[in-house]
Amino acid sequence: MLHKILAKEVLPLVSKPAQYVGNEWNSTHKSQSVALRVALAYPDLYEVGMSHLGFSILYHLLNNLDGVAAERVYAPEADMEKFLREKAIPLFSLESHLPLRKFDIIGFTLPYELVLTNILNMIDLSRLPLLCREREGDIPLIIAGGIGTLNPEPMADFIDVFIMGDGEETLPKLVRYYQKWKIEDKKSGKECLLKGLAKNEGIYVPSLYKVNYSCNGTVDKITPADEGIPSRVKRQAVLDLDRAFFPTSLIVPYLDIVHERVTLEIMRGCPRMCHFCQARAFYQLCRRRDMDTLTEIAVASIKNTGYDEISLSSLSSGDYPYLEELVGNLRKRQELRNVSISLSSLHVDSFSIRLIEELGKKKKTGITFAPETGSERLRRIINKKFAEEDLFRAVRLLAESGWRGLKLYFMIGLPTENDEDLKGIGALAREVLRVSGGKMRLRISLSSFVPKAQTPFERKEMAGIDELREKQRFLQGLLRNRRIKLNWHDTEAAFLEAVLARGDRRTGKVILEAWKKGCRFDGWSEHFKFHLWEEAFSGCGVDPSFYARRVRPQEETLPWNHLRS
Ligand code: SF4
The missing domain is CATH 3.40.50.280 (Cobalamin-binding domain)
Structure with a gap:
């Protein structure tokens, strides 16, 4: 029926x-x-x-x-x-x-x-x-x-x-x-x-x-609330990723999806420890799959799906210690001869042009790095390991090898950020264009810092919506250049994300109210209706700034205290 x-x-x-x-x-x-x-x-x-x-x-x-x-x-x-x-x-x-x-x-x-x-x-x-x-x-x-x-x-x-956990x-x-x-x-x-x-x-x-x-x-x-219930719930993790289940028969859709390829999870977790990073906090341990296991999974997955691309995926694929060997192994397999290989996340310090060439990208259109901010001072505060010299070296190599596009990710509103840090973003972008010999175009993406639970920045305050907009405008002026394309994330959506990421049970009634008012697909800018959320907060008597815009003192009990690992 x-x-x-x-x-x-x-x-x-x-x-x-x-x-x-x-x-x-x-x-x-x-x-x-x-x-x-x-x-x-x-x-x-x-x-x-x-x-x-x-x-x-x-x-x-x-x-x-x-x-x-x-x-x-x-x-x-x-x-x-x-x-x-x-x-x-x-x-x-x-x-x-x-x-x-x-x-x-x-x-x-x-x-x-x-x-x-x-x-x-x-x-x-x-x-x-x-x-x-x-x-x-x-x-x-x-x-x-x-x-x-x-x-x-x-x-x-x-x-x-x-x-x-897992x-x-x-x-x-x-x-x-x-x-x-x-x-x-x-x-x-x-x-x-x-x-x-x-x-x-x-x-x-x-x-x-x-x-x-x-x-x-x-x-x-x-x-x-009851006897025998543990006072603290510990997250569970797959310790031996190499022996963990991994599907080799991914479902092949009838319509276009975001990633049309075999995704090969080479590592889980990240060896780096950026203080803002939610993914790092969630996965905690860094675990990796063995090269032979990965090669067999790749061969079986391609056979079972008919895809022509494999993405070597993890939070930080450049940190997989045998990356070049793995790519070499995959390249040697007859069954993968018509398959292209891509990498999901590289770092400038582990970048090698040989690896990029080895991956055999035919369209040399774009590659992404994440300096996160414009100064070494602030990078130290957020614990981001990123040397500008490594970036310039990578840019030179890429430009000489025929690459014409580079994407850079930055985050604004980070703790202690000042005008000099923002000016540093402009200076870094101009230097990248210069060392590329004017051959490259830049796409710069600005996201707003959102403090997340269980990260080292979980008690920090988020910058206000107007302040973030002001920073965006400032950078827009600094980055005005026909070779630079700038985009940024919606500051109101980031603010809501900050409330929900560190909310307590009382924020549940706001979610319910917002849904009743018609909020759906809030992560999609074309559907996001901040005014309905504002009405929901005020209708429920909940102040969103209490959750997003407040430094939480060390002695304050956080809503997720009983869920820490
Ligand atoms: S390198 Fe990326 S995934 Fe790893 S901790 Fe930093 S932001 Fe998170």
Whole structure:
């Protein structure tokens, strides 16, 4: 029935209908009678979620378990949402088109803060109550994992269980625990399930923790609400990445997605320690895969997908100690002779033109480095290892080898930043153009510093929206040059990100209110409506500056204190 309605009345009328159809190459379809069903939900567009490696790993990992079927769902676009609501069609999975409420578990990925209203929207479109305490009886357990769990507190009212750390480590255990409970103990109810789960490492059940606030509005204490519940939840990590599961049959979509290629995770974590870095804080340990393992994964992945590109991916691929050898090994394999190899992140100190040439980029259009700021003084404060001489050396080599484009990332609003640091950005850009002999064009991207939970800068204050705009204008003047293209991130979106990244449970009601007012896809500038968020904050009596624009003293209890590793 649903198939017919979709085929006749919905799909012909929505944009990119293939994103709702499923049945792509390498997608898994298990029998309807499977013992346990998990819907993996990505709270952003299909084209983004399909490129998320962690989501793919968990999908294939769960489908490799006996008696478990994992299916996918992505956030529907506005036109699809309209049809789902008008025609009273509950949100459904791609594989079996089963309504999400028929699954045992719905597992959201939390890739960043500005997807939170999409999560509420997807729960609501599934015709499930938004609040955990209202979800009782025969309805799915809603769980979430990913980088957003560094501080999951703003979502504590909506998500039953958070997976802390690497999902491969904890999710299969949670699924097995649930399976056993479903067979042997379901009558005991959800509370019993949650209490049992909370005793397992790497599992956080927010409803089993009580938060007390001080009279100045800060968090006073966070304590377990029940005996046997650990006072601190530790993140779990895959220690031996080389032996960890890695999918070699990635799903091949029918429509364009962000990354159309095989993504080969060569390392997890980063050996560098930039003080602002959320990813570094999440992955903590730096682990790497062996070259032989990677080569075999690459060969199998290309064979199973037909892609013609492999990306050697990690937070800091240039720090993989055998990078040139790995590329050499891949190049030697007959099965990969028509495959191009790309690198996701290089550093100027580990840069080598031989490596770039070895990668065989035919289009010498662009390469990216991240000086982050314009002065060595500020780089020391943020702990960014970046020598300008290394950058100039790389630029000379690239220009001589025929490269014509370079992208530089900078962050503005960093702690202690002053005009001299900003002027340094202008000076650095001009020097890059000069040493390239006028051969290169520069693309400069300015993001705003957002203090994140569990990083060394977690107690810092964020610069104000007007101050950030002023810095952007200042740099716009400094970088006016026909060889430089400048773009920057929306300061209001960065401000909201700062509130949600370090919010406590009271910010949950603001997310709910913003969603009710129509906020969706807040990470997309064309959809972001800051005025609705402002109304939501004021309607809920929550001051966003309290979360974003305040230095938090050392003695203040942070909302994520009980979740530190
Ligand atoms: S190098 Fe990149 S990934 Fe590593 S800590 Fe610094 S910002 Fe984070």
